[in-house]
Amino acid sequence: MLAxxxxxAVSAAGLGIAAITAYRRRFLAAVRVAAYALVPxxxxxxxxxxxxxxxxxxxxAWAGFAVLGLSWLLFLTTRAVERRRGGAPRARRGERAAEKGRQDGRAAVAPAAPAPSPGPAGGATAKxxxxxxxxxxxxxxxxx
Known part of the structure; x- marks a missing residue:
């Protein structure tokens, strides 16, 4: 009841200020003050x-806020641990897959063939x- x-009372005071502002012919500001005054x-x-x-x-309700705070703290802790370990687990999995692909790619790459000799055009074609x-x-x- 007190709230x-x-x-x-706050709304009544705001509407009074809006009326004074409108009396001073600042109508846009008066409407804005009235809008704020009607919110409460x-x-x-x-x-x-x-x-x-x-x-x-x-x-x-306060116990619920405490549980939410604990949850937030746990999220922050896990993020800090992930950063110390070198990134998120998904990122590490991606790095391992990329590393494996690099190793497989190096083994599958054949040595480069010798460059062909320039043709009759005097080397106009690129190697x-x-x-x-x-x-x-x-x-x-x-x-x-």
Whole structure:
């Protein structure tokens, strides 16, 4: 009952300020103040204030907040442990798969064929080894 009275008083005061602002011909600001002033009355009318007041004095609600806090603390702890170990488990699995692929890829790669001799055009055509050398350099840079 006290919370509803306080909210009503705050709304009345806000509407009074809105009226004074409108009297000074600042209509846009007056409408904005009136909108803010009507929020507490709307909260009282929806029953949210009564629910919040009941929650604030309920030991069960406070125990629920404690459980939520413990849950949050456990999440943070697991994140810190994952960071110390070197990343999330999914990321480690992906790294292991990539490493395995690199090892398999190195074994399957055949040695490069010798470059063909330039044709009658005087070497106007590019060598196949030159076409992929920049790509190979990028892949080696990233460890692939």
């Amino acid at each position: 509803e009275t306080i909210c009503s 009355v709307g909260l009282v009318m929806t029953g949210l204030v009564k629910w919040l007041a009941g929650t604030a004095f309920s030991p069960v 196949p080894a030159d076409d992929f050398s920049d790509i190979e350099a990028i892949l080696k840079k990233h460890g692939i």
